[in-house]
Amino acid sequence: MQHKWKYWVHVTKLDPDKTLPAGTLADVATSGTDALMLSGTMNVTRENLRSLLSQVKPYDLPVVVEPSSPESALSDGISYLFVPSVINSTDVQWVVGKHRDWILHYPVEWDLVVPEAYIVLNPNSAVGKVTRASCSLSAKEVAAYTTCADRYFHFPIVYIEYSGMYGDPAVVRAASEVVDNAILFYGGGINTPQRAAEMAKYADTIVVGNAVYEKGGVLLRETVRAVQ
Amino acid sequence: MQHKWKYWVHVTKLDPDKTLPAGTLADVATSGTDALMLSGTMNVTRENLRSLLSQVKPYDLPVVVEPSSPESALSDGISYLFVPSVINSTDVQWVVGKHRDWILHYPVEWDLVVPEAYIVLNPNSAVGKVTRASCSLSAKEVAAYTTCADRYFHFPIVYIEYSGMYGDPAVVRAASEVVDNAILFYGGGINTPQRAAEMAKYADTIVVGNAVYEKGGVLLRETVRAVQ
Numbered sequence: 001m002q003h004k005w006k007y008w009v010h011v012t013k014l015d016p017d018k019t020l021p022a023g024t025l026a027d028v029a030t031s032g033t034d035a036l037m038l039s040g041t042m043n044v045t046r047e048n049l050r051s052l053l054s055q056v057k058p059y060d061l062p063v064v065v066e067p068s069s070p071e072s073a074l075s076d077g078i079s080y081l082f083v084p085s086v087i088n089s090t091d092v093q094w095v096v097g098k099h100r101d102w103i104l105h106y107p108v109e110w111d112l113v114v115p116e117a118y119i120v121l122n123p124n125s126a127v128g129k130v131t132r133a134s135c136s137l138s139a140k141e142v143a144a145y146t147t148c149a150d151r152y153f154h155f156p157i158v159y160i161e162y163s164g165m166y167g168d169p170a171v172v173r174a175a176s177e178v179v180d181n182a183i184l185f186y187g188g189g190i191n192t193p194q195r196a197a198e199m200a201k202y203a204d205t206i207v208v209g210n211a212v213y214e215k216g217g218v219l220l221r222e223t224v225r226a227v228q
Numbered sequence: 229m230q231h232k233w234k235y236w237v238h239v240t241k242l243d244p245d246k247t248l249p250a251g252t253l254a255d256v257a258t259s260g261t262d263a264l265m266l267s268g269t270m271n272v273t274r275e276n277l278r279s280l281l282s283q284v285k286p287y288d289l290p291v292v293v294e295p296s297s298p299e300s301a302l303s304d305g306i307s308y309l310f311v312p313s314v315i316n317s318t319d320v321q322w323v324v325g326k327h328r329d330w331i332l333h334y335p336v337e338w339d340l341v342v343p344e345a346y347i348v349l350n351p352n353s354a355v356g357k358v359t360r361a362s363c364s365l366s367a368k369e370v371a372a373y374t375t376c377a378d379r380y381f382h383f384p385i386v387y388i389e390y391s392g393m394y395g396d397p398a399v400v401r402a403a404s405e406v407v408d409n410a411i412l413f414y415g416g417g418i419n420t421p422q423r424a425a426e427m428a429k430y431a432d433t434i435v436v437g438n439a440v441y442e443k444g445g446v447l448l449r450e451t452v453r454a455v456q
Contacts, residue, residue: 083380087324089320090320092317092319095324099376099380100373103376104368108375110379113380141332144328144329144331147336148324148327151338151341152327153343154343
């Protein structure tokens with residue numbers, strides 16, 4: 001189990017603060033997606049996270065919790081806890097501070113923890129605003145952050161996050177060209193199989209989120225087929 | 229060569245901005261210290277660093293450069309480049325920003341790089357001021373930073389730095405109790421063999437700096453004997 005996540009090519013991100021249309025979760029589970037990632041920036045509570053966890057539990061898919069705060073770092077019955085650090089944030093709390101507080105105040109199941117270096121590139125997204133990320137980066141600067149995350153901090157995952165907006169493939173390509181050991185994730189605006197295929201040329205793993213809420217399980221299955 | 233630094237118990241830190249009394253460098257080289265670390269916070273230039281490098285070159289000791297800026301990350305003819313990140317800084321540039329700039333603008337010899345997580349605890353030191361480090365930390369908070377550096381960021385070195393001031397052994401002990409894979413360095417105010425021995429009970433490696441300039445090579449030899 002330990003490193004199975006390294007072989008995922010398609011991950012579906014579900015937001016504890018949003019409600020899926022009836023039947024969509026069953027479609028998601030049979031779409032061929034490799035894993036479910038429970039993650040949100042706004043209004044994630046232990047309650048709505050627990051509720052979503054109980055909804056996804058019956059399906060036979062790995063479940064990842066990606067906490068946005070120490071409070072939402074629940075690890076009961078999940079496969080992995082993907083813990084992000086926003087390395088292009090201008091506020092140290094999103095790089096290292098919340099992590100220190102988490103360790104200080106909660107028990108940590110290190111066997112489940114997979115550290116993720118986020119590079120957040122949409123300044124108008126909730127995650128861009130909340131983390132005060134420095135989003136105006138050239139492809140070369142994103143590549144430098146990628147190398148720093150990979151070779152200096154030894155993050156096993158570098159995650160290029162355009163959150164809600166389709167990104168620049170040239171930026172993702174630049175990151176893919178320098179990555180050494182890390183697995184490269186891409187997320188943001190994947191709402192057609194063409195976009196899924198385009199980003200999958202450069203990223204090891206693509207993450208589909210909003211499109212599931214907007215277009216449902218059929219579109220999800222198409223994005224899976226596009227990257228397999 | 230690759231991991232020899234893990235076995236060092238005593239390191240001598242030399243500042244490119246300071247001048248050693250005549251003969252002291254020969255005393256340092258024969259003191260039994262395991263390595264020379266060339267490092268300073270203020271007024272380190274490529275010129276004074278190169279000058280110090282040429283002075284230490286004739287001696288048969290490993291030489292480490294610990295840059296305080298991308299400009300001073302010289303790696304010609306040295307054993308290792310120890311690259312610090314001040315993880316209790318309140319300014320992201322000292323955690324990750326300078327590292328990104330270094331990668332962006334200079335060629336990096338990754339084979340020589342050993343990442344260090346600094347926890348800076350003397351607010352009145354140059355390094356404490358320049359990096360705007362959050363120094364008022366309890367032993368538990370230092371332990372939480374240590375765990376974060378070690379288990380989340382996978383730093384091979386956690387460096388507790390009291391820079392110019394003798395630290396609290398209880399704080400270093402707290403860090404030593406939680407450290408998992410990292411090697412624990414301690415530096416600050418070691419100017420007697422007693423202090424060397426006390427901190428070496430908890431730290432894997434102690435670093436002696438100012439005392440060499442103030443008290444010379446004889447004291448250095450005594451601190452080496454105290455920890456061997």
